[in-house]
Each structure stands twice: as structure tokens, then as C-alpha cells.
Amino acid sequence: MDLLACPMCKTFPLKLIVFNRNIYKREFRGRKPVCELYCSFLNKEIKDLKERGEEPPCEECFKYEVAEGILICPKCGRWYPIINEIPRMLPDEYRREKEDLEFLRKYKDHIPEEVLKRGLPYNLSSELK
Amino acid sequence: MKKFVERLRENILKIRSRIYMRGPKRLIRDVLITRHSYEAVAEGYASWRSRPWSISRLSSPGNILDLGSGHCINGVEAALKTNSYVVCVDYSVNMISIAKMIIFKKDVYGDYVVADMLRTPFRENSFNTILLIASIHHIPEYFIRRITSDLNRILRRRGLIIITIWSWRQSRFVFDLFFNMIKTFLGLLDFPRRFVVKWRSRRGVFERVYYLYSLEEISREIERKNLRILSRGYYSPMKRSSENIYIIALKD
Numbered sequence: 302m303d304l305l306a307c308p309m310c311k312t313f314p315l316k317l318i319v320f321n322r323n324i325y326k327r328e329f330r331g332r333k334p335v336c337e338l339y340c341s342f343l344n345k346e347i348k349d350l351k352e353r354g355e356e357p358p359c360e361e362c363f364k365y366e367v368a369e370g371i372l373i374c375p376k377c378g379r380w381y382p383i384i385n386e387i388p389r390m391l392p393d394e395y396r397r398e399k400e401d402l403e404f405l406r407k408y409k410d411h412i413p414e415e416v417l418k419r420g421l422p423y424n425l426s427s428e429l430k
Numbered sequence: 431m432k433k434f435v436e437r438l439r440e441n442i443l444k445i446r447s448r449i450y451m452r453g454p455k456r457l458i459r460d461v462l463i464t465r466h467s468y469e470a471v472a473e474g475y476a477s478w479r480s481r482p483w484s485i486s487r488l489s490s491p492g493n494i495l496d497l498g499s500g501h502c503i504n505g506v507e508a509a510l511k512t513n514s515y516v517v518c519v520d521y522s523v524n525m526i527s528i529a530k531m532i533i534f535k536k537d538v539y540g541d542y543v544v545a546d547m548l549r550t551p552f553r554e555n556s557f558n559t560i561l562l563i564a565s566i567h568h569i570p571e572y573f574i575r576r577i578t579s580d581l582n583r584i585l586r587r588r589g590l591i592i593i594t595i596w597s598w599r600q601s602r603f604v605f606d607l608f609f610n611m612i613k614t615f616l617g618l619l620d621f622p623r624r625f626v627v628k629w630r631s632r633r634g635v636f637e638r639v640y641y642l643y644s645l646e647e648i649s650r651e652i653e654r655k656n657l658r659i660l661s662r663g664y665y666s667p668m669k670r671s672s673e674n675i676y677i678i679a680l681k682d
Contacts, residue, residue, distance in 0.1 A: 304493070304517065304552050304553060304556045305543070305551055305552065305553075306551055306552055306553040307551065308545060308546070308549040308550065308551040309549065311553070311554075313553035314553075330539070331539070338553075381551075385527070386530065387523070387526055387527065387530065387542060387543070387544055388543050388544065388551075389523070389543075389544040389545075390543055390544065390545040390551035391521070391544060391545060391546060392546055392548070392549040394458065395462075395465075395521065395546060
């Protein structure tokens with residue numbers, strides 16, 4: 302999440318909404334903070350955390366993988382699904398309407414109304430009237 | 431005679447523009463055909479190309495991006511050798527699913543994303559090394575400049591780009607090259623070194639479209655973005671494998 306930007310408009314950071322997550326027994330190796338600019342676990346910028354003297358919980362974050370979720374671009378309104386722990390950041394021309402709409406329908410209780418009604422490239426506006 | 435040839439060429443160009451899809455649309459079709467083939471052959475491809483190429487070990491430590499990674503065997507090797515973090519990116523979901531398994535199996539610190547090389551989903555100054563092992567030759571000439579600009583954007587200062595592509599100087603392409611030259615002269619083809627290579631498997635025959643650039647063409651595009659070429663030339667990554675072009679460039 303510290304590196305991911307919108308493939309279409311390059312906005313960073315993206316908004317992450319987690320539907321399910323998997324927990325792994327993994328040992329944290331490395332220096333803290335792992336992320337340079339943005340900690341998605343706390344939804345805060347690293348420089349803000351440093352200013353307050355807070356430490357990001359990298360050991361805790363390291364245990365989790367987002368199994369199913371959605372990434373939302375706050376600028377252009379595009380959304381990208383995370384399915385089976387894999388973020389699918391494909392541009393519009395590669396997206397499949399049927400699969401995308403199925404994903405939206407499946408998780409519509411977790412997805413913000415803004416994305417359901419006006420999200421790009423596909424949304425459920427016709428079904429939600 | 432010269433006038434006759436010119437008139438003939440003009441007429442063929444007119445007919446061609448009516449028959450063929452124009453410009454980028456047709457090129458995107460090439461990219462989609464190749465993507466579909468890699469989706470279909472992912473498992474076979476991963477078992478066939480199971481050993482990493484030694485050139486990937488030249489990566490510098492830090493964040494490594496394996497762009498057009500396939501099952502990411504090269505990115506994983508680079509991360510293991512330099513004790514770094516790797517991000518594997520490919521437009522095939524099946525390939526990235528295999529990459530995910532390899533990352534877990536080898537206990538590498540890494541992530542995996544399904545994305546397109548033409549629109550990378552990364553912020554600027556993200557990576558210390560970008561690997562493009564046998565991937566950029568699937569990109570039509572029309573888009574190459576877009577890719578080099580984007581690489582420059584996401585690469586950090588003092589970062590490395592390692593590129594390999596198939597060399598077009600292979601005996602298997604001689605006949606195709608001859609016919610492609612004629613097609614290009616008649617205006618039926620935009621790029622003479624566009625080759626369709628078939629992958630035969632039990633499930634069928636799948637086509638992959640290759641755009642085999644010369645060393646000079648790729649070097650020119652890299653240098654245009656003010657990346658400094660440290661080394662370039664031809665090499666064969668394995669015994670009996672065909673010749674490849676390689677370029678290693680640095681962002682000053």
C-alpha cells in the first residue's frame with residue numbers, strides 16, 4: 302500500500318477497505334518503519350506518526366494479508382478489487398464488466414455508496430435506483 | 431516504374447485503412463492476444479521456465495520491481511540474493527497466482543499485483559531496481575515511449591533498470607522477416623520485426639505476439655529518458671537457449 306497508486310491517474314495513496322483477511326505466522330525481519338510514506342494499517346502518513354513520536358505497528362501488520370478487499374482512488378473514483386490476496390489493478394480496457402459487477406454485488410454491504418453508484422469503470426447505479 | 435510503384439503503394443494503403451483497425455486499437459489487440467495466451471499456458475510456462483536468469487542477480491538492494499514477471503522466478507531470485515523486497519507484476523492472473531505460491535514457498539519478502547505494464551500502479555520514486563526480463567518485447571513500438579517514461583517516473587535516483595528481450599537475429603525468423611519486410615513496404619504492417627510465436631500444448635495452440643527491437647532501438651529509447659546505459663549487448667541466459675539482447679541502465 303505504501304507503493305500502490307491509481308494506474309489511471311497515479312493518485313497516491315489509495316483508500317483500502319478490507320472485507321476479509323488471513324492471518325499468517327510470520328516473523329518480522331527488517332527495520333521499522335517498513336513503509337516510507339504511508340501506513341495503511343493505521344491510515345496515516347509516516348511523517349505524521351514520526352512528528353507525534355508514534356511507532357507504526359509493523360510486526361502486527363506483517364501477520365496479515367488482505368484476502369478480499371477493495372482499493373479506491375479518491376481522485377478519479379476508480380475502484381480495484383482484491384481477490385484471493387491479489388490486487389487487480391488493471392486499466393479500464395482490461396476490465397470485464399460481468400466479473401466487476403458480480404464483485405460489487407457480492408460485497409455491496411461493505412462498499413461505500415459513492416463507489417456503488419458512481420464508481421468507475423463499472424457501478425451498480427442502474428440496480429440501486 | 432517508380433511512379434507506378436508509388437501509386438500501387440498508395441492504393442494498397444487506402445484499401446488497408448478500410449480493412450484493418452487503425453493504430454492503437456489494433457496494437458491493443460496484439461497485447462490482448464498475448465495476455466490470453468499467457469493466461470492459458472501459465473502452468474506449463476512456469477514448469478518450462480523454472481530457473482532464474484543470472485542477470486537478475488545484478489539487482490541493487492532495496493525495492494525491486496519485476497515488471498512482466500510471469501511467475502516471478504527472476505524477481506524472487508533477485509530478492510533472495512540481495513535480501514530485498516520484491517513486487518511481482520504481470521497482467522495474467524494465473525501467472526501471478528503461481529508467483530504468489532513461489533513467494534510463499536521461498537519465504538521471500540514480497541508482494542504481487544495484477545497490472546499492465548502500460549499503466550503501472552505505483553507512485554513515483556518507488557523502486558531501486560526494475561527488472562524487465564523477456565517482457566518488453568510483447569509491447570508494440572507505439573507504446574514503448576510511454577513505458578520508458580513511466581519507468582523513469584517510478585525508478586529512484588541511482589536506481590537500475592535491467593532489460594532483456596529476444597534478439598531478432600534468429601534463424602527461425604528468417605522467412606517471417608522476409609515476408610514482413612514486403613508487408614511493411616506495402617504498408618500492410620507497421621513494424622517489420624513483429625512475429626507471432628506459437629505455444630503448443632495439449633489444450634491447443636496459443637499465439638504470442640513479439641515485437642523484436644534491435645539493440646540500438648531500445649538503447650535510443652532508454653537514453654532519450656536520460657537514463658545512463660552501463661552495459662549492453664547480446665547474451666544467452668542458458669545453454670542452447672536463443673540469443674537475447676540485454677541493457678543495464680542507471681538513473682543519475
